[in-house]
Amino acid sequence: MDMDAIFLARIQFAFTITFHIIFPSFSIGLAAFIATLLVRWRMTGEERYRTLARFWTKIFAVSFAMGVVSGIVLSYQIGTNWARFSTVAGNVIGPLLGYEVLTAFFLEATFLGIMLFGWQRVPPNLHVLSAILVALGTSISAFWILSANSWMQTPAGYEMKDGIAYPVDWFKIVFNPSFPYRFSHMFTAAYLTTSLVVLSVGARYLVANRFIEESKTMIRMGLGMVAILAPLQLFIGDAHGLNTAEHQPVKVAAMEAHWDGSKPGELLLFAWPDAKAEKNHFEIGIPHLASLIITHRMDGLFKGLKDFKAEDRPPLIPVFFAFRAMVGIGLLMIAIGFVGAFLWWRRKLFDSTWYLRPLTYAWPLGFIAIIAGWWVTETGRQPYLVYGVLRTLDGVSPVAFGAVLTTLILFVLIYTSVFSMGIYYINRLIEKGPQGAAIASGGDPSVGAHPLTAAKDAARSALGTGE
Amino acid sequence: MDTMSYALPLIWAAILAVGVTLYVILDGFGLGLGILFHFERREPQRDVIMNTIAPFWDGNQTWLVLGGGGLLAAFPKAYGLVMSGLYIPIIVMLLALVFRGVAFEFRWVAKPRQEFWDLAFSWGALVATFAQGVVLGGLLQGLSAQDGLYTGGTFDWLTPFSLFCGVSLIAGYALLGTTWLIYKTDGELQEWARDAAKIALLLVVVATAIISLWTPLSVARIAERWFSWPNILLFSPVPLITLYAAYRCWRGIDTIVGNDAEPFIAAVAMFLLGFLGLVISNVPYLVPGALTVWEAAAAPSSQLFMLVGTLLLLPIILGYTVFVYWTFRGKVRPGEGYH
Numbered sequence: 001m002d003m004d005a006i007f008l009a010r011i012q013f014a015f016t017i018t019f020h021i022i023f024p025s026f027s028i029g030l031a032a033f034i035a036t037l038l039v040r041w042r043m044t045g046e047e048r049y050r051t052l053a054r055f056w057t058k059i060f061a062v063s064f065a066m067g068v069v070s071g072i073v074l075s076y077q078i079g080t081n082w083a084r085f086s087t088v089a090g091n092v093i094g095p096l097l098g099y100e101v102l103t104a105f106f107l108e109a110t111f112l113g114i115m116l117f118g119w120q121r122v123p124p125n126l127h128v129l130s131a132i133l134v135a136l137g138t139s140i141s142a143f144w145i146l147s148a149n150s151w152m153q154t155p156a157g158y159e160m161k162d163g164i165a166y167p168v169d170w171f172k173i174v175f176n177p178s179f180p181y182r183f184s185h186m187f188t189a190a191y192l193t194t195s196l197v198v199l200s201v202g203a204r205y206l207v208a209n210r211f212i213e214e215s216k217t218m219i220r221m222g223l224g225m226v227a228i229l230a231p232l233q234l235f236i237g238d239a240h241g242l243n244t245a246e247h248q249p250v251k252v253a254a255m256e257a258h259w260d261g262s263k264p265g266e267l268l269l270f271a272w273p274d275a276k277a278e279k280n281h282f283e284i285g286i287p288h289l290a291s292l293i294i295t296h297r298m299d300g301l302f303k304g305l306k307d308f309k310a311e312d313r314p315p316l317i318p319v320f321f322a323f324r325a326m327v328g329i330g331l332l333m334i335a336i337g338f339v340g341a342f343l344w345w346r347r348k349l350f351d352s353t354w355y356l357r358p359l360t361y362a363w364p365l366g367f368i369a370i371i372a373g374w375w376v377t378e379t380g381r382q383p384y385l386v387y388g389v390l391r392t393l394d395g396v397s398p399v400a401f402g403a404v405l406t407t408l409i410l411f412v413l414i415y416t417s418v419f420s421m422g423i424y425y426i427n428r429l430i431e432k433g434p435q436g437a438a439i440a441s442g443g444d445p446s447v448g449a450h451p452l453t454a455a456k457d458a459a460r461s462a463l464g465t466g467e
Numbered sequence: 468m469d470t471m472s473y474a475l476p477l478i479w480a481a482i483l484a485v486g487v488t489l490y491v492i493l494d495g496f497g498l499g500l501g502i503l504f505h506f507e508r509r510e511p512q513r514d515v516i517m518n519t520i521a522p523f524w525d526g527n528q529t530w531l532v533l534g535g536g537g538l539l540a541a542f543p544k545a546y547g548l549v550m551s552g553l554y555i556p557i558i559v560m561l562l563a564l565v566f567r568g569v570a571f572e573f574r575w576v577a578k579p580r581q582e583f584w585d586l587a588f589s590w591g592a593l594v595a596t597f598a599q600g601v602v603l604g605g606l607l608q609g610l611s612a613q614d615g616l617y618t619g620g621t622f623d624w625l626t627p628f629s630l631f632c633g634v635s636l637i638a639g640y641a642l643l644g645t646t647w648l649i650y651k652t653d654g655e656l657q658e659w660a661r662d663a664a665k666i667a668l669l670l671v672v673v674a675t676a677i678i679s680l681w682t683p684l685s686v687a688r689i690a691e692r693w694f695s696w697p698n699i700l701l702f703s704p705v706p707l708i709t710l711y712a713a714y715r716c717w718r719g720i721d722t723i724v725g726n727d728a729e730p731f732i733a734a735v736a737m738f739l740l741g742f743l744g745l746v747i748s749n750v751p752y753l754v755p756g757a758l759t760v761w762e763a764a765a766a767p768s769s770q771l772f773m774l775v776g777t778l779l780l781l782p783i784i785l786g787y788t789v790f791v792y793w794t795f796r797g798k799v800r801p802g803e804g805y806h
Contacts, residue, residue, distance in 0.1 A: 062573070062576060065568055065571060065572040073565070075536055075539075076535045078539060078550075079535070079547050079551070080557060083550060083551045084547065090543020090546065091543065092769070094540030094543055095765075095769050095773045097540060098540035098776075099776055102776055102777060111791070112526075114791060116521075117522040166769075399621070400621045407554075414562055418566065422569060422573065
């Protein structure tokens with residue numbers, strides 16, 4: 001396989017996995033949010049919780065479907081694009097993915113049926129339990145897939161024989177050195193992302209004077225999570241960074257565009273790293289701050305890019321800038337949480353339009369940060385597929401250039417059109433808002449029982465066609 | 468070869484066979500319903516057709532993920548080889564399943580302007596089914612490989628045989644879909660399904676007969692397996708029982724006042740027997756002609772690690788799958804949805 005085909009295979013995989021990650025990171029948090037709403041409804045008997053649970057379940061269904069179909073693609077693309085990798089790392093990675101299917105995918109996919117269609121088909125407690133099981137499934141799924149990914153970053157518990165990895169200690173494989181950090185970081189990110197979406201949607205309604213009770217509940221729950229999780233994420237991210245500095249120093253050097261390991265690193269607010277000239281242009285930085293962050297000492301030294309051979313360095317531009325995007329959004333989230341908590345404490349939260357109005361546009365922030373974070377860690381792992389074990393160039397499938405190019409074009413066309421439609425429909429559901437009254441009053445049973453029927457009716461009336 | 472590295476690959480081949488069979492049957496009738504969308508164009512009827520499977524489709528499709536994940540886990544070499552050798556039909560299947568899958572949700576949310584998602588559902592199902600048949604045909608005719616890596620061309624799979632397998636599977640899934648409808652609906656829609664099921668059944672019988680002759684004629688190894696003495700005697704019940712299942716299926720479709728589940732059960736039996744036939748043809752190959760189960764197997768410690776969990780979890784999965792089917796048991800009627 002020639003270099004161009006390898007490059008296309010990488011683009012294709014990066015494209016499909018970037019698209020995919022949007023949906024599970026939303027589903028993980030949203031499933032937990034819906035389960036929480038349903039539990040609170042059962043405990044307090046307050047109808048607004050159930051109204052909100054129904055509303056978000058409709059959105060969950062659309063988002064989950066997109067996650068499922070883009071996920072199936074990935075479970076086969078490891079083979080279509082990375083057949084050599086499958087052979088070399090299959091003994092280790094395969095069982096982790098196998099356990100993901102067995103412990104998570106079946107659980108969430110099966111109980112999703114009851115969660116979506118069982119509102120009146122099963123007793124309420126069983127329905128709530130189904131929502132909890134779906135949430136549990138999404139979390140277990142994150143556990144295994146992050147374990148597999150972490151093993152590719154910091155492989156452990158294996159031995160190489162004739163160029164193939166054989167498992168030696170499964171505990172060390174599953175709980176490899178970067179896994180606890182990556183898992184906490186991603187899991188918190190998923191919750192944070194969903195919380196911000198909930199907060200943003202709540203703000204959208206309140207600013208527009210719609211669904212007052214529901215929007216206040218959403219703002220309180222969303223903001224509460226953001227205020228706690230955003231600062232917490234700073235500490236988790238810091239710990240994750242220290243772990244990366246220990247196991248993948250070249251990735252950290254690329255994140256900071258730090259060339260000379262014999263000098264303390266400055267924190268670059270902006271720079272244009274030049275891989276050929278081995279230096280940065282247009283540097284704006286704060287001296288010693290990178291050393292302080294990475295080594296927790298003002299004059300601490302950490303390895304620079306020049307400490308590694310040029311062919312062992314990752315691409316600098318995406319790693320450097322994606323890292324800044326992620327951290328920047330993280331700091332913005334901390335600010336959102338802090339200001340919001342302050343307003344809440346002063347009892348001005350629901351009247352502070354200057355705060356709520358910009359928040360209505362804040363919903364994509366978490367997704368952007370997650371994608372940026374994954375670009376940092378995945379691009380930062382290059383030129384390796386399994387860090388230090390298998391180079392990306394040696395992991396590809398023997399597939400021809402034309403075939404990869406054709407399918408890449410198809411993926412781009414189909415994903416962008418299908419998933420744009422999905423986001424359009426989600427936006428339409430949000431525009432329509434929670435439909436509580438008909439359900440609360442017992443109204444038309446078909447509306448209550450079938451979230452999609454409810455969605456259909458909603459769409460009909462929204463388009464003014466009636467039925 | 469010690470006992471462990473002899474037995475584990477066989478056990479795993481059996482588990483994967485169960486997984487693939489469950490996928491073919493469960494998603495088979497789901498895709499079959501999509502194929503029926505090409506022939507039933509009235510919206511209320513389409514709503515009912517979709518509602519007969521809406522709570523299950525996601526779980527059904529997960530067996531496909533188990534197929535991919537399980538193959539990677541238990542037989543990584545076969546996984547890499549099959550995915551590279553059948554690159555085009557597999558990617559086409561996945562993309563078609565994208566349309567089919569999102570249509571389940573988008574179609575309802577898009578109403579009353581759901582025409583595009585009706586097309587996505589019906590064409591997604593048709594193309595995915597055809598591609599799956601081509602994958603099967605491509606596998607049966609064999610993949611050229613060296614050291615477990617694919618050495619053939621991009622379009623090696625493209626033969627009259629693989630295309631015929633694709634068309635045959637469309638008839639097969641349509642049979643599962645129509646018989647499922649007989650089971651889950653009544654009244655006018657059920658009558659329509661009975662008429663459609665008869666056509667599908669006839670096509671399936673003809674297609675199965677052609678493939679059963681074509682395979683041994685084109686692959687000497689398979690002819691040897693079936694027609695040598697005493698195999699011909701030993702294996703002759705397989706086609707005979709298949710014919711009997713086809714007869715029971717026809718009778719079930721034709722008997723209005725009977726057990727509405729019978730045609731579906733008989734159709735499933737036909738699929739199981741067909742699968743058994745494929746197993747007989749190809750044992751001990753996992754990728755026919757290229758890799759045996761032992762050559763393709765992952766390290767024994769990997770297979771063992773997975774086996775422990777699988778033996779524990781598979782019964783639980785089957786348990787709650789049955790529970791969900793039981794929860795949504797009974798006939799689905801127009802305008803009713805689920806309540």
